[in-house]
Amino acid sequence: MTPPSPPSRKKTEEDAEDEPEELRRFREEWKLEVKRQKEAALVNKDQDDDSGSTVYSESVHSESTGSTAYSGNTTPTNSFIRAPLSDYAPAPAAAKLPSSIHVSTVPPRQGSDSAVAIYREAVILEQRGELEEALFLYRSAFRREPNVDILYEREEMLGTILAQQFASGSSTTGELYDSHLPRPKVVLAGDGFTMDDLSRQMEKTLAAQDMKSHVGTRAEQGVIASRSLESVLSTFPQDLVFQPEDENEVSPFNLVPDEIIVSILKILDPSSLERFASVNRKARVVSLDIAIWIKLVNETYKPPQIPILPDGKSFLDYLSEQYLYDYRRLYIEHARVRLDGVYIAVCHYIRPGLSENSWVNVNHLITYHRYLRFFPNGQVISLLTNEEQPPAQVIPRLKLTLRGLKGLFFGNWHLSGNTVVLNNLIDASSRALTAIDFASPSSIATLLNPSTVSLHVTHGHGHGNHPPTNTDVLPSIRYIFTMNLTLRSRPLGRWNKMDIASYDSVNLETGDVSPVALKHERPFWFSKVRSYLA
Numbered sequence: 324m325t326p327p328s329p330p331s332r333k334k335t336e337e338d339a340e341d342e343p344e345e346l347r348r349f350r351e352e353w354k355l356e357v358k359r360q361k362e363a364a365l366v367n368k369d370q371d372d373d374s375g376s377t378v379y380s381e382s383v384h385s386e387s388t389g390s391t392a393y394s395g396n397t398t399p400t401n402s403f404i405r406a407p408l409s410d411y412a413p414a415p416a417a418a419k420l421p422s423s424i425h426v427s428t429v430p431p432r433q434g435s436d437s438a439v440a441i442y443r444e445a446v447i448l449e450q451r452g453e454l455e456e457a458l459f460l461y462r463s464a465f466r467r468e469p470n471v472d473i474l475y476e477r478e479e480m481l482g483t484i485l486a487q488q489f490a491s492g493s494s495t496t497g498e499l500y501d502s503h504l505p506r507p508k509v510v511l512a513g514d515g516f517t518m519d520d521l522s523r524q525m526e527k528t529l530a531a532q533d534m535k536s537h538v539g540t541r542a543e544q545g546v547i548a549s550r551s552l553e554s555v556l557s558t559f560p561q562d563l564v565f566q567p568e569d570e571n572e573v574s575p576f577n578l579v580p581d582e583i584i585v586s587i588l589k590i591l592d593p594s595s596l597e598r599f600a601s602v603n604r605k606a607r608v609v610s611l612d613i614a615i616w617i618k619l620v621n622e623t624y625k626p627p628q629i630p631i632l633p634d635g636k637s638f639l640d641y642l643s644e645q646y647l648y649d650y651r652r653l654y655i656e657h658a659r660v661r662l663d664g665v666y667i668a669v670c671h672y673i674r675p676g677l678s679e680n681s682w683v684n685v686n687h688l689i690t691y692h693r694y695l696r697f698f699p700n701g702q703v704i705s706l707l708t709n710e711e712q713p714p715a716q717v718i719p720r721l722k723l724t725l726r727g728l729k730g731l732f733f734g735n736w737h738l739s740g741n742t743v744v745l746n747n748l749i750d751a752s753s754r755a756l757t758a759i760d761f762a763s764p765s766s767i768a769t770l771l772n773p774s775t776v777s778l779h780v781t782h783g784h785g786h787g788n789h790p791p792t793n794t795d796v797l798p799s800i801r802y803i804f805t806m807n808l809t810l811r812s813r814p815l816g817r818w819n820k821m822d823i824a825s826y827d828s829v830n831l832e833t834g835d836v837s838p839v840a841l842k843h844e845r846p847f848w849f850s851k852v853r854s855y856l857a
Contacts, residue, residue, distance in 0.1 A: 357452055438468035442475050556608065563605040576605075585612045592663075593619060593654070616650035627701045627737035628659055655816035658741045660697050663855055665718055666821055666847035668693040695745075695808075695821070695847055696721045696855075697736055702762055703745055705732040705806070718852060723762070727754040732804065733761040741810050743821060748804035755798055771800055771831060803829050804839070808847070819849035 445460035565576035600610035629638040646653040676685035694706040707730035734748035808821040826839040
C-alpha cells in the first residue's frame with residue numbers, strides 16, 4: 324500500500340475559501356513568522372561563514388522528499404500549528420558534546436506506524452518552510468494519537484536531560500558553545516539507540532535514585548518493599564487492624580503487639596509467610612518487616628549458594644547493595660538452589676518390541692527418573708532409576724548414608740550466577756563404598772588415588788560381636804563426572820527448574836574430558852519434601 328500523497332495546492336486553496344476568517348489570519352501570521360525565522364537563519368549562517376566556524380550538522384530523513392543533508396544553526400523547535408514559533412526561546416549555553424557522539428536535533432524514526440515519528444517529521448518540514456506537507460502530517464499524527472504533541476514534548480525533554488548530562492561530563496575540556504548561539508535539543512542517534520531506550524534508561528535511573536533516597540526511612544520504620552509493592556502500600560490507610568470475620572466480635576490478633584507477630588513470622592517458611600500476608604492489609608504490612616527477610620536472606624545465601632570472595636568480605640553485602648537493601652526482592656529475584664526438596668526429571672522414550680503377528684507392531688513406553696538432591700554442606704546426590712522404582716519409594720531414601728544403588732552418584736556442588744556446577748561425581752553404586760564418607764576431602768582423595776587401596780568392609784547379620792561374613796576391597800575409580808545446569812524460575816521466585824547444559828566424564832589417568840551423550844532428557848522440576856530439613 325502506497326502512503327497517501329500530500330494534498331495539491333489547488334485543493335488546499337479551494338478548502339481555504341471555506342475556512343473561517345480567524346483560521347486564515349492565523350495561517351498568514353504563521354507564514355510570516357516562519358519567513359522571519361528563515362531570514363534570521365540565513366543571516367546567522369552568513370556570519371558563521373565569515374568567521375569560519377561550524378556549529379553542528381545534521382541529517383534528516385523525510386519520507387516525502389527523500390534524504391537531505393544540510394548544515395546551519397537554525398533553532399530546532401517543538402512548535403506545531405497550535406503554537407507560534409516565537410514561544411520557544413533558545414536554551415542557555417552548555418558544554419560541547421564529545422566528538423565521538425553523533426549529535427542530531429531529531430531522533431531517528433521508529434517506524435511508519437509511529438504517530439510521534441510522523442509528528443517529528445512534520446516539525447522538520449515546518450522548519451524547512453514546507454508548510455502544506457507539514458500540515459498534512461500534523462493532521463495524520465493527531466488522527467493516529469490525539470495526545471501526540473504531549474508524547475513528542477516528553478521525548479524532547481528526555482533528550483535535553485541526557486544532553487545536559489553529557490555536557491556536564493565534558494565541561495572540563497573548556498570547549499563551550501558560543502553564548503549568542505541557540506542551544507539545540509540533542510539526542511543520541513545511531514547504534515540502535517532510540518527514544519524508547521532513553522525513556523526506559525531515565526525511568527530506571529530515577530527509580531534507583533528514588534529507592535536509595537527512601538531506603539533509610541523505610542529501614543527505620545522496619546518495613547521495606549519493592550517499588551511495585553510500595554505503590555500498593557501507599558494506598559493503604561494509616562491505622563490498620565485485623566478485621567474479624569464477624570463484625571460484632573473482636574479479633575484476638577489486635578491484642579497482640581506487632582513485635583510478637585513478627586517474632587512468630589520469623590519461624591515460618593516463605594510460602595507460609597506469603598499466605599499469611601494475603602489475609603488482609605495489616606498482615607501484608609507486618610509481613611514486610613525487614614527483620615523477617617534479613618533472617619531469611621542470611622540463612623539462605625551462604626556458601627555454596629554464593630561465592631567466597633578472596634578479600635574475605637561477604638558477598639552478601641554486595642548483593643544487598645545491588646538490590647538497594649530490599650531483602651525481600653533479593654530473596655525472590657536472586658538465584659538460589661532449593662534445599663527443602665528434590666529436583667526430579669521425568670524422561671520418556673519409545674522402544675520397539677517383538678510381536679508374533681507381523682501385522683501388529685508393539686512399542687513400549689519406557690519411563691525413567693533422574694533425581695538431584697542438594698545439601699547445605701555442598702554435597703549432592705544424583706540418582707538414575709527406572710520405572711520399577713517409583714518416586715514415592717526413592718525420595719525417602721535420598722540420604723547421605725545411601726549406598727549400593729545402581730545409578731547412584733555422590734559429588735559436590737556450587738552456584739555461579741544462574742549456573743549450578745556439579746563436580747567430582749563419583750559412582751557410589753558399589754556396596755564396598757559403605758564406609759566412605761563423601762563429605763570428607765581426605766576420604767575422597769584416598770578413593771581417587773590410583774594406587775590400590777584395600778578397605779575391609781564387613782557385612783553381617785544380627786547384632787553384637789558376630790564374625791564378618793565377607794570382606795570387600797575398595798574399587799579403583801577411573802572416571803568422575805561433571806554436570807552444569809541452568810537454574811530457572813517458573814514463576815518468579817520459585818527457582819524450581821534446571822536444564823542440563825553439559826554432562827562430561829573425566830578420565831583420572833589421562834585427564835581427558837569427554838561429553839556424555841544424553842538422549843530423551845527432560846528438565847528437572849523441583850518437588851518440595853516435608854521430611855527434608857533445609
